[in-house]
Amino acid sequence: MSGSGKLRQRRERDGRAWRYEPTGSRSGYTAALMNDALGTSADRRTALAHFVLQMSPHDAALLQQALDQARGQADETG
Secondary structure, three states: OOOOOOOOEEEEEEOOEEEEEEOOOHHHHHHHHHHHHHHOOOOHHHHHHHHHHOOOHHHHHHHHHHHHHHHHHHHHHO
16 A cells, blocks of 8 residues: 555546456455554554554454454464
């Protein structure tokens, strides 16, 4: 993801005009923004801790599910 903060788009000719379509999902774009923001921190561990402490219990549970899923996929691939 570029640092410009803009959603990447693909463009196609539609007659004399251009038609633009996003090349990724909104959730993928959000994840890239979060990763870009984390990349600006000199202390990633503390930044992540602050982020998690600001989460609602519901969002923390969703994060735990995502981590468990990612861990399971990593175990399957090697």
